[in-house]
Amino acid sequence: MADIHNEKQTTPFIRLESISKGFETTNSPIDILSDASLSIAQGESIAVVGESGIGKSTLLHILGALDKPDAGRFFFREKDVFSMDKTRLAAFRNRTIGFVFQFHYLLSEFTALENVMIPGFIAGMPRREIRPEAEAILVRVGLKDRLSHRVTDLSGGEQQRVALARALVLKPRILLADEPTGNLDTKNSAQVHDFLLQLNREMGMTMVVVTHNMKLARYMQRQMTIHEGKLVDIE
Ligand SMILES: Nc1ncnc2c1ncn2[C@@H]1O[C@H](COP(=O)(O)OP(=O)(O)OP(=O)(O)O)[C@@H](O)[C@H]1O
Numbered sequence: 734m735a736d737i738h739n740e741k742q743t744t745p746f747i748r749l750e751s752i753s754k755g756f757e758t759t760n761s762p763i764d765i766l767s768d769a770s771l772s773i774a775q776g777e778s779i780a781v782v783g784e785s786g787i788g789k790s791t792l793l794h795i796l797g798a799l800d801k802p803d804a805g806r807f808f809f810r811e812k813d814v815f816s817m818d819k820t821r822l823a824a825f826r827n828r829t830i831g832f833v834f835q836f837h838y839l840l841s842e843f844t845a846l847e848n849v850m851i852p853g854f855i856a857g858m859p860r861r862e863i864r865p866e867a868e869a870i871l872v873r874v875g876l877k878d879r880l881s882h883r884v885t886d887l888s889g890g891e892q893q894r895v896a897l898a899r900a901l902v903l904k905p906r907i908l909l910a911d912e913p914t915g916n917l918d919t920k921n922s923a924q925v926h927d928f929l930l931q932l933n934r935e936m937g938m939t940m941v942v943v944t945h946n947m948k949l950a951r952y953m954q955r956q957m958t959i960h961e962g963k964l965v966d967i968e
């Protein structure tokens with residue numbers, strides 16, 4: 734894999750500064766994140782745990798530059814992410830971030846392999862270049878024999894692993910994963926844990942993983958939750 738992960742860190746890698754995010758509801762507006770700040774070092778792995786509805790996915794969507802906060806700033810290597818123009822922001826989402834959604838959003842009419850190739854097509858890579866990468870990553874997540882299966886013919890756990898492969902195929906510097914083992918049995922969860930650990934240890938991939946799985950959470954260097962709209966370390 735590329736040596737982008739070995740760069741020396743001179744500035745904070747990721748920094749959220751006084752982020753607030755709320756939603757309008759029929760009754761009243763609700764504040765989910767409120768003046769929340771967070772610094773993440775390059776190569777750090779963070780588990781975000783906690784009750785349903787506290788804002789874990791909301792946080793991940795901001796880190797993935799998919800949702801803009803109402804206030805506050807998000808810096809990647811001291812560059813203000815939401816001040817980038819549309820093209821740069823799209824490239825940031827495509828190349829720097831790998832995102833595993835809570836509800837995986839695979840294209841159901843396409844095969845596992847095609848789904849994993851899509852980020853490469855978006856990045857403008859030729860098919861002959863992206864195809865071997867996509868195959869290799871699908872093999873890594875244990876789907877060697879499912880490459881040409883349509884997504885609709887895969888089990889929930891297999892779909893989740895396709896989503897993980899899609900997030901990783903371009904070797905992003907940052908992996909954001911929302912419940913990546915939510916649908917997996919013990920054996921496949923362990924396989925995904927090992928894989929994530931390997932990515933973190935061997936390639937220094939920075940990761941923020943939302944999980945209800947305490948075993949996975951303990952594998953990460955730092956465990957955090959959201960309390961009264963703020964990000965707090967546990968213990
Ligand atoms: N687009 C939206 N419009 C209105 N409310 C929203 C929207 N998105 C999220 N919310 C609300 O914000 C709160 C936080 O949602 P979020 O999805 O971040 O929770 P979560 O911690 O990921 O929960 P879970 O563990 O169930 O996935 C919830 O109460 C949710 O209903």
Ligand SMILES: [Mg+2]
Pocket residue numbers: 789790791835911
């Ligand atoms: Mg969620």
